[in-house]
Amino acid sequence: MKFVDVILPLPLSAAYTYALPEEQQAAVRPGCRVIVPFGAKKFYTAIVVDVHGRQPQGYAVKTVWEILDSDPVLLPVQLDFWRWLADYYLCAVGDVYKAALPSGMKLESESKVVVNSEYAGNAVLSEREQRVVTWVSRRSEPTVTQLQKECEDFRVLRVVRSLMDKGVLAMKEEVKRSYKPRTEVHVRLSETYFDEDKLHELLEGLGRAPKQQSLLLKYLELAGAGTAFRLRNPKMLAEVGRKALVEAVGGSLAICRALEEKGVLEAYPYEIGRLAHTEVTETIGVSPLSEAQARAFRELEEAFARHPVCLLHGVTSSGKTEVYIHLIRQMIAEGKQVLYLVPEIVLTTQLTDRLYRVFGNRMGVYHSKFPDAERVEIWQKQLSEQPYDIIVGVRSSVFLPFRHLGLVIVDEEHEQSYKQQEPAPRYHARNAAIMLARMYGARTLLGTATPALETYYNVRMGKYGLVELTERFGQVRLPEVEVVDIKELQRKRRMAGPFSPRLLEEMRRALENKEQVILFQNRRGYAPMIECHTCGWVPKCKNCDVSLTYHKGLNQMTCHYCGYTCNVPTRCPACEGTELVQRGFGTEKVEDAVHQVFPEAAVARMDLDTTRTRSAYEGILEDFQSGKTDVLIGTQMVTKGLDFERVSVVGILNADAMLNIPDFRSFERAFQLMAQVAGRAGRRSRQGRVILQTKSPDLPLIRQVTEHDYFGLYVGQMEERQMFVYPPFCRLIYVYMKHKRADVLDHLAAEMGSRLRQVFGSRILGPDAPPVARIQLLYIRKIVVKVELGASLAKVREQLLYLRQNLMAHPDYRSAQIYYDVDPM
Template sequence: IGRIDKALLKEVIPVNPLNEHQQRAYHSILENFQSKNVCLLHGVTASGKTEVYIHLIEETIRQGKQVLYLLPEIALTAQITERLQRVFGSRLGIYHSKFPDAERVEIWQKQLSEADYDIILGVRSSVFLPFRNLGLVIVDEEHENTYKQQDPAPRYHARNAAIVLASMYGAKTLLGTATPSVETWHNATTGKYGLVELKERYKEIQLPEIIPVDIKELHRKKMMKGPFSPLLLQYIREALEQKEQVILFQNRRGFAPMIECNTCGWVPKCKNCDVSLTYHKGLNQLTCHYCGYTYQLPRICPACEGTDLRNRGFGTEKIEDDIKALFPDARVARMDLDTTRTRTAYERIISDFQQGKTDILIGTQMVSKGLDFDHVSIVGILNADTMLNYPDFRAYERAFQLMAQVAGRAGRKNKRGRVVLQTKSIDHPIIPQVIANDYEAMVGGQLAERQMFHYPPYYRLVYVYLKNRNETLLDLMAQTMAAKLRTVFGNRVLGPDKPPVARVQTLFIRKIVLKIETNAP
C-alpha cells in the first residue's frame, strides 16, 4: 500500500504556457526534426529547458508514442519527477539503480505489457528497457560524464546509446544542455545534428555575477580562513542575514585528501592501489576511494614515530566542519557520495534545501546538475584548480562545464546571484571565459587544439588497458602488444604508458592509446 503511486494522489494539472523564447525554441526543434534525427537544444542555465521538454513530451504522447527522458544523476530525478508527475500523473514511470530489484522488475514487466508507461524517466541504465513505440528520447545535461559507464561492463555511453536506440525505433533524439560537449557541438555546427539556441533566462533573470578571487595572494598575506576567502565569508554572512541560501562546491569528498607526517613526509598509501588514503573524520579512518580499503588513523608516524601528523588539502567533510564552526546558527547539509548512499537520503537533502530547512548546502559535482532552487543567492567554488590540473584532454572542457553549471544555480526569481570563484591560477584563460559565460570562445579554442593534437571529434580514441599482478611480465606483454599493433596502425599507436593511477586492486596497469581518423575506412 505504501508503494501506491503517489501521482494518483495528486491532481494532474495542465502544462505551463511557454514564453516567447521557449515557444520559438519549441517550434525550431519540431522544424529540425523534419530533416534531422538528432537536435541539440543549447539553452543557458535557468532558461526553462524543462518546460520545452514537457511540451515536446505532450506532443509525442498525443501522437500515441512513448518518451524516454534521461538524466545524468539520480539526485535530479526527485526534482524533475515532481514536475512531470504534476503534468502526467501515473503515465510516468521512474527507473534507476537506487530502486530495489522488485520495483525495477515491475517496471520491466509493465513495459512488456500493453499497459506500459507513456514516459520513462531514468538514468543511463534506462536505455536497456523495452519499448513498444518509442517516439522521442530526451538526454538532459548531455555533456555529463556520468552518462558513461566505465566499470563494470557493459561499458557504454548512454547519450550515444540513446541516439542508436532512437534510430532503431525511427524516433527523434533531443540533447539538452547549457554547456554542450565539444563533440556534440561539433556535430551540431557541422550540420550532422540540428541546433536550437535558447539564450534568455526564464523571466529575464540575469546570469550571476562571477567574482574571481586570487587565493594564492591571500594565502601569502595569511588572510584565508581555512579554505574560505574573506569575501566569500562576507557574502555568506550577508546571505544568511537576509534568509537566503548558499551552495558551496568542492569536487572532493572526505575530510582531507591525504595525511602527511610533518617531520619526515610519510604519507599513508593504499596497500592495493597506487594512491594515498583519504581521511574521513566521521568514520575516523583512512579510506581508499578506488578499492574501499580502510586503515585506522595512526596516532604516531610509523616511519619516524613523530606525532605531528597533518591534514593536507580539504574535502566536503572538512568544509562542513569549518562552516559549522564559523556559522554555528546556520543549518548545514552535505551532499556527496558518502551522505547519499540511499534513495531516501538523496531526496531528503534536496527537499530540505528546497523547503528552506537548510541554509548552506555543501557538495561535490552532484550540486551542479540542473537542480532548481529559488532562494540561492551565493555560490562558492572553493578551489577551481583541482578541476583544471587533471591529466585528461577533456579537463579544460569539464572545468568550464562544471563551473558554468555550478554558477547557474545562483540567482533565481528576482535577484541576481553572485558566484565567488576561488583559484590560485587567476591568469588562466578559462577564468574570463567562465565570467563572461563565453561557451563559444571555450569550444572554439578546444576544437582548434584537438584538431592539432589529434583528439576527438577529429580522431577516435581507443584505449587498450593491460593488467597483471606481475609488473615485469606486464611490461613485457604491453611492449609486445604495442609492437603488434604498430605493424597494423603504424604511428597511430602511442605507449605503452603508466596511467596516473598505475595500480588498482593489486593489479598493475599499462595503457596503449590508438588515435584513428574519424574518416578512416
Template sequence: MEEQLHPAPATQTYVTVILPLAVPKPFTYEVPEPLVPEADFGKRVEVEFGKAKRYSALIMEVTNQPPAAYQPKLLLSVIDESPIVNETQVRLWRWIADYYLCTLGEVMNAALPANLKLSSETILSLSPLFGQDFSDLNDQEYLIAEALTIQKEITIDDVRGILQRKTVYPLIRRMLDKRILYLKEDLKQKYKPKTIGCVRLQEPYASQPKLLEEAFTKLSRSTRQVEALMAYVQISRGLDHVRKQDVYDKAGVDSTVLRAIEKKGIFELYEHEVSRIGGYEETTIEASTLSDQQTRAMAEIRAGFEDNKPVLLHGVTGSGKTRVYIELIQETIDRGEQVLYLLPEIALTTQIVSRLERVFGDDITVYHSRLNNNERVELWNSVLNGKPVLLGARSALFLPFSKLGLIVVDEEHDPSFKQYDPNPRYNARDAAVFLAHLHGAKVILGTATPSLESFSNTKKDKYRLVEMPERFGGLQLPEMKIVDAKQELKERKLQSHFTSVLIDALKTTLEQGQQAILFQNRRGYSPTYRCTTCGWHAECIQCDVSLTYHKYHNNLRCHYCGYQTNLPSSCPACGDKKLVIKGFGTEKIEDELKIYLPEARIARMDLDTVRGKHAHARLINDFEEGRTDILVGTQMVTKGLDFEKVAVVGVLSADQLLQFPDFRAGERAFQLMLQVAGRAGRKHKRGQVIIQAFNTTSPVLREVLAGDYPGFFTREMMERNQFQYPPYVRLIRITLKHTKPATVNDGAKLFEKVLKKRLGDWAMGPAVPYVSRIRSYYLLDFMIKVPKDPKKLAYAKASIREATEYLNQAKGLSNVRVSVDVDPY
C-alpha cells in the same frame, strides 16, 4: 531383396542462444521434440554449459541448421511462456557489443534484471512476503518452501537434489513470480513491500449494504464514529480500496476512532500492498503556458525532427528546457507512443522527477540502480506492456520498448552517461541516438553546456541546433566573480579555505534569510595524511593512491577500492608523531564553516551522505523547505536542482578542476562551474557566483566569467585539433591488468608487438597510468588514435581483437586481463 540404405535424417530444430557470460560467440543447442512448440525468439531457456553448470540463456534464433564445429547439447527446458525481449533490443545489444568491443553475453548481463538471470549458483531464500501459508502450493513448491524454512538459503543445484529432477528453472521462475522465493541479494536491501493502511466493511455489511442502517444504529452513541462511517461510505463509491488517511481527513478523526469501530465488528483495518515501482496518487496539474522563447524552440525542434535529425537543445540554466520536454512528451503520448527520458544520475534529480509526475501522474515510471530485483522485473514487464513514459539513468536504454517515439537525453554533456566498469563500457547518449534510429523515434539532447562532440555535430549538420539564451521569466543570469586566493593569502585575508569575499557574501546571505551552495569536487575531510619529518604519507595497500581522512568515522579510506584503516598514532616510516592532514574535502569545509558561521545550519551532499535509498531526497527537501542554510557538496549539487532562495554559489577550488591530468579537464571545469553557477538566483532575484582560484589567468575562467560558450568551443577545438583529440579522432584506451608487475610488463610487450605491427603510429604506449595500481592489480595503458573513418575504426578494432587473442594464447600470459574502452570519457 532390396538393399537397406541409411535412413534420411529427420528435420531437427536448433536454437542459437546468448549466454550471460563473456563468451565470444552465441551457442547452439538442439531442441527436444516436446519443447519445439515452446522454443521461440526472446524466451529464456535452461541450458548446460561448461562442466555441468546451468544457466538461463536467451533464444536469439530458431533454425534447422546444426552447428558445423561441434555436437550440440540438448536444451533442458523453456523457462518463459512469452518472450521477455524483442528484436529491436537484441539489435541494440549487437551494436553495443560490436561498437564497444565486448561480447553479447556481457551486454545481456547489463541489460537484464538479476531475477531474469538464473544460474546453478543462484542463492534462493523465502520471500518476506510469503506468510508461511503452504495451502496454495503444489507438491514441488511445498518441498522447496519447506526446505527453506529449515535451511534459510539454498542454491538452484540444491533444488535439483531436493526434487530429484534436472529441469527446475521454470518452477523457480513461477515461484519468483508468486513471491514465494527471493534471490539472496534482494534480502541484503532489507526489502519491505510498499503498503498503505486501508479500511473496509466486515461481513455481513460488506456483502449486504442494506444492513448499514443497523451499523449506524450501533454507533449512534459516538458522533465521531458515525462521522467516520459516513465518510467511509462517501469515499468508497467506485473504489476497491479506501485509505485510512482519507477517512481521517474527511471525518476529522484519528486511528482510535477506527479501531473502536473495528472492535464493534463493522470495520476491518488492513494493509494493502501497492506496486513496488510506485504510483502517483496526487492530482495531476496542467502544464504552464509556453513562453515566446519556448514556442520558438518548439517550432525549431519540430523542423529538426522533420529532417530526421537529433536535436541539440542548448539552453542556459533556468531557460525552461524541462517545460519544452513536457510539451514533446505530451505530444508523443497523444500519438500512443512511448517516451524514454534519460538523466545522468536518477538519485540526483528528485525535483525533475516530481515535476514530471505532477503533469503525467501514473503514466510515468522511474527506473534506477536502487530498485531491488523484483521491482526491476515488475518495471521491465510494465514497459513490455506499453508503459507511456520511462524516466531513468543510462541502464534504462535496455528496457523492452515496443513503440518508442521520443528519447530525451537531459544534461547530455554529463560524464555519468558513460559506463566505466565493467563491460559494456557504453555511452548512453550515443547509444540513445542509435536506439532512436532503430525505432524510428525522435531524439533531443538538452544541456546548458554542450559536450564538444555534440556541438561539433551541429556544425557538421548531423544534429539540429536549437538555442534558448534567456532565463525563463526574464530573470538575469547570476553575477560571476573570480577571487584571487593567492592575493588574499599574501594579504592574510584567507581564512582557512575561504576568501574574505566569500565569507562576507555568506554572512550577508544568511542575514537576508537566503541560502547558499558551496561546491568542492572532493569528498572526505582531507585527501592526505602526512608526516612533516620524513614526508611519509598514508597510501592504500591495494591502490597507488593516497588515503583520504574521514573525520566522521575517524579513519582513512581509499576512494578507489573502499579499503579502510585506523589513523596511525606515529609515522610508520620514522616513528615521529608529527602527523598532519593536508588539503580539504567537503567534510572539512562543513566542519570549518561552523567556526566562521556558528549560527548557520549546514548540510553536506556527497557520496558519503547519500548512500541510503532516500537520503538524497531528505537532503533536498530540508534545503528546499528552508531547514538548511548552506549546502556543501561535490558535483551532486550541480545537477538538476532548482531552489528559490539560493543567493550565493561558491566554487572553492577552481584550480583542482583545471589541473586534472586529462585532455577534457578544461571542458569538465567549464561545464561544472557554469552548471553549479546556474543554481544561483533562480526565482526572485539575481544570484551571485564566487569562484576562488590561486591561478586566475586560465582562459577557461575568463570564459566561465563571461558565460562565453562559443568562445570556449572555438579555443578548445583549436587545441583538440592541434593535439589530435576527439572530436577530430576516435580514441580507444586499452588497459592491461595483472597482480604481478613483471607479468603485466611482459604481456604489454607482446601486445605492443602485435598492435604496432598492424596500427603503426595510431597506437601509443604502453604507459603507466596516473593511478598505476587499483585493487592490487598493476595497470598499463595503450591509447589508439583512429582517424574518423568507419572502415579505419573497424580495422583498428579487428587489430585489438587479434592482439588480445594472441596474448590470451601466450604461455604464462593468458590471465593478463585486457579491458577496452572505446570513446573513453
C-alpha cells in the same frame, strides 16, 4: 527435433545451441528466457535468439532445462540494440545481457555444500577439514560464501576441494529465484453463496452475529455484488483486500476469519506489485511557455523535420524542462512513448515531482537505487498492454523495452555520468540513446547549457540540428562571477580555512537576508591525505597506488578506489615522528569550517558519503528546497540541473583542482562544472553572485567562465585538439591491460604495443602507466589508439579483437585482463 540458439549472461560473444524437449517445442519464441545447463554443473537463464531445426555436428547437444516465459521479455529491436552495443564497444553480447536485465530476471544456480551420502567415514581429516565437515553437518546445505564467513581465518574453498577429493563432501546446484511478486490477502464470496436465496438466508442467520453480518454487507458493497448478481457473473465481483475490508468496518481480523471458517468468504493471495498504483492521469495543466520558450519549441519542430538529432543549447535556468514537457505532451498525443534520460539519480527527485504533477501515473522512474524487484516490475509493465508513456531514468534505462518509442531526451548531455566505466559494456548512454532512437525511427533531443565539445562540433558540421535559448526564464540576468586570487591571500595568511574574506562577506550577507548558499568542492572526505611533517611519509592504500583519504566522521582512512580502510595513524612508521598534518580539504572539512564561522546556520553536505540511499538524496534536497537548510556543501552532485529559488550565492572553493588533471578534456570539464554550479545562483527574482577562488586568475578559461563565453572555449579547444589530433578529429580507443605481477604486465604491454604499431603505425601512444597504476592489487597499463574519422571501424574492431584473442592464448598471459574502452571519457 527443434533447437534454440541462446545468449548467456557471461562474457561470451557466441550464441550456444540447446535442444528443446519434445513437449515444449511449440512453447518458446525468440526473446523468451530459458534455464540451461552450462559447464559441468552450473545453470543459467539464457535468452533465446533463434529457434530452428539445424542440429549441430561434432558434439552432444544439451537440453533446455526449463522454459520461463510464454511471451518474449526481449523485443526484436532490443536484441538488435544489444548486438550493436557489443559490436561498437568491443565486448561480448553476454556482457550486454548481464547489464541490461534486472538481476531478478536472471536466475542462476547456486553452489551448495552437502555431506556426501555415500561417505563411509574412514578418511583422515585435518583439524580444518574436520571443522568444515562439522559446520556443514549442522547447517542446511550452506553455500561456499556462508562457509567462508564462518571460517574467516583460512581459505575455505581449498579445504572444501580437498574434502570433495576424499569423498567427504559434495556440491549441489540449486537454481535461485530472487524475484518474488508482492502479494496481499484478498477475499471473495464462495461459489456456494453466489446465489441470492442462499445469501439472503445466510444474512438472516447472521443476525445473531451482527459484526459478521456488517462485514459481509460491506464486502458485498465493495465488490459491487449488485451488478454481478444481476448479470449472474461471479467474475464481475471486484477485488477486495482483507485488510481494507476489516478497516472499512472498523472491526478485527478475527471477524473476517470467522466468515472464512464458515465457508462464506475465501482468502487467497493477490499479486499487487511494487509500483505506485494511482488513478491520476493528468493532475495539472501544462504551464504556458514564455515567448523565448515558445520560439524554441517552434524551432525544435522545424529542426526535427531536417535532423533526427537536435541540440537544445539553453543557458542555466532558461526553462529547458518546460520545453521538454510540451514536447512530451505532443508525443503522448501522437500515441508515442518518451525516454527521458538524466545523468544522476540526484536529478530524478526534483524532476519526477515536477513531471508527476503533469503526467501522473503515465510516468515511470527507473534507476539503480530502486529495489531489484521494483525494476523487474517496471520491465514487465513496459511489455504489458498499458506501459508507461514516459520513463525517467539514468543510463541503464536505455535497456528497457519500448513498443512505440517516439522521442529520447538526454538532459545535461555533456555529463560524464552517462559513460559506463566498469564493468563491460563500457557504453556512453548519450550515443547509445541516439542509436536506439534511430532503430525505432524516433527523434533525439540533447539538452544542456554547456554542450560536450564533440556534440557542438556535430552541430557546426550540420550533423545535428541546433536550437538556442539564450535568456533565463523571467529575464533574470546570468549570475555575476567574481574571481578571487587565493594565492596572494594564502601568502598573506588572510584565508579563513577554505574561505576567502570576499566569500565570507557574501555568505554572511546572504544568511542575514534569509537566502541560501551553495559551496562546491569536488572532493569528499575531510582531508585528501595525511603527511608526516618531518619526513613526508603519506599513508597509502595496500591495494591501490593512491593515498588514503581521512574521514573525520568515521575516524578512519579510506581508499576511494577499492574501499580499503584503516585506523588513523598517530605516529609515522618511517621516522617515528608524531607531527602528522592534514593536506588539502574535502567536503567534510568545509562543513566543519562553516559550522565554526556560522554556528547558527543550518548546514548539509551532499556527497557519496551522505547519499548512499534513495531516501538520503531526497531528504537533503527536500530540506534545502523547503528552506530548512541554509548552506549546502557538495561535490559535483550540486552542479546538476537542480532548481532552488532562494540561492543567491555560490562559492567555488578550489577551481585549480579541476584544471590540473592530466587529460585533454580537463579544461572542457572544468568549464562545464564551474558554469553549471554557477547556474544554481539567482534563478528566480534577482541576479545571483558566484565567488570563484583560484590561484590562476589569468588563465583564459577563468575569463571564459566569468563571461559565460562557451563559444570562446569551443574555438580555443578545437584549435588545440585539431593540432594534436584528438576528438572530434579522430576516434579514441584505450587499451587497458591488468595483471597482479608488474613484470608480466610490462612484457604484455610491450608485446601489445609492438603488434598494434605493426597495424596502426604512429597512431599508437604508449604503453604507459595511468595516473593510478594499481587498483585492487592489479597493476594497470594503457595504450591509446587513434583512429582516423575515415577509417573502417569494422576493420579496426576486427584487428583489435584478433590481437586480444591471440595474446590471451599465450600461456604467460592467460591470467591477465585485456579490454577496450571505446570513446573514453
